[in-house]
Amino acid sequence: MPGEISIRHLEKVYDDGFRALSDINLEIQRGEIFALLGPNGAGKTTLISIVCGLVNASGGEVMVAGHDIIRDYRGARESIGLVPQELSTDAFESVWGAVSFSRGLFGKSPDPAHIEKVLRELSLWDKRNNRLMSLSGGMKRRVMIAKALSHEPRVLFLDEPTAGVDVELRRDMWAMVRGLRESGVTIILTTHYIEEAEEMADRIGVIRNGEIILVEDKAQLMAKLGSKELRLHLQHPLDAIPDALNGEPVSLEADGYDLIYTFDAQREQAGVARLLRLLGEKGIEFRDLQTRESSLEEIFVGLVNRPSAGVDAATTASPSGVNER
Numbered sequence: 001m002p003g004e005i006s007i008r009h010l011e012k013v014y015d016d017g018f019r020a021l022s023d024i025n026l027e028i029q030r031g032e033i034f035a036l037l038g039p040n041g042a043g044k045t046t047l048i049s050i051v052c053g054l055v056n057a058s059g060g061e062v063m064v065a066g067h068d069i070i071r072d073y074r075g076a077r078e079s080i081g082l083v084p085q086e087l088s089t090d091a092f093e094s095v096w097g098a099v100s101f102s103r104g105l106f107g108k109s110p111d112p113a114h115i116e117k118v119l120r121e122l123s124l125w126d127k128r129n130n131r132l133m134s135l136s137g138g139m140k141r142r143v144m145i146a147k148a149l150s151h152e153p154r155v156l157f158l159d160e161p162t163a164g165v166d167v168e169l170r171r172d173m174w175a176m177v178r179g180l181r182e183s184g185v186t187i188i189l190t191t192h193y194i195e196e197a198e199e200m201a202d203r204i205g206v207i208r209n210g211e212i213i214l215v216e217d218k219a220q221l222m223a224k225l226g227s228k229e230l231r232l233h234l235q236h237p238l239d240a241i242p243d244a245l246n247g248e249p250v251s252l253e254a255d256g257y258d259l260i261y262t263f264d265a266q267r268e269q270a271g272v273a274r275l276l277r278l279l280g281e282k283g284i285e286f287r288d289l290q291t292r293e294s295s296l297e298e299i300f301v302g303l304v305n306r307p308s309a310g311v312d313a314a315t316t317a318s319p320s321g322v323n324e325r
């Protein structure tokens, strides 16, 4: 079954000959929160702009809520709410006026009850008569979201929704996005805050140099590509790794007092038990131990910095989760 958003063989070559997207294939299901991660210039905004009908594709096909974005532009566009990166608001307009006007742009009849609901959810109700220029940056960003939701879209794009906003607003926005998902809205967000993707996303796509290099359930991604670290604080420092541990993924830190064992998050049991047995046999005692899992940030940095061959190896390691659905 095609997803709420279905992208097939999408290509973008800008007029100056720059290839910004190459053979993008992606299915996003109804009610998902999908985070698109990638370094600066990877092609995130280009991809979103094509799906939203703001930039023309050079090839391929995109369907949104069953509408082809070219053959049925209007149907596709009406299904989408877009919160762009740049704040652009009409300074002299009131909050209520700006949000109501946005709804009208999509040819929807006025619905004051819906506008009120959106403004209340975004804590903008008390400011509804304020001019936009009198609002703080965070409030203006809420207005951008209210505008994007004014015509009751099925799909919401958030292009770096929390760039430059304070922690409190960021958390409010996360709660709001979850609430929207519960009402059946499909959400695609780009973000530079890995914490945001870790906190919010059901699935994560990583884009690099205009290519999707990985699409994976967040939990599976963290389990599959993440590593764990076991740090043993030794009773007596070691000068060097003992011969018995040669070939094991271990290193020494803290002047030989800490023995670090890094292992695949999926194979932990057998490896740790073997390490502890070897240490016991060699009479190496420890007084404390800690374990730590790699964060999504470490996984992401590892992925985007990996040479292409390495990326392929990572994605083909488990074909079941990659670029499917």
Ligand SMILES: Nc1ncnc2c1ncn2[C@@H]1O[C@H](COP(=O)(O)OP(=O)(O)OP(=O)(O)O)[C@@H](O)[C@H]1O
Pocket (backbone or CB within 6 Å): 014, 015, 016, 018, 020, 038, 039, 040, 041, 042, 043, 044, 045, 046, 047
């Ligand atoms: N109009 C344009 N003409 C030529 N090249 C462009 C144009 N717009 C974007 N690009 C190039 O396409 C590439 C992808 O840009 P895009 O804005 O999609 O990246 P991004 O992943 O959104 O980056 P960021 O995280 O910095 O917002 C960049 O190299 C950019 O310079």
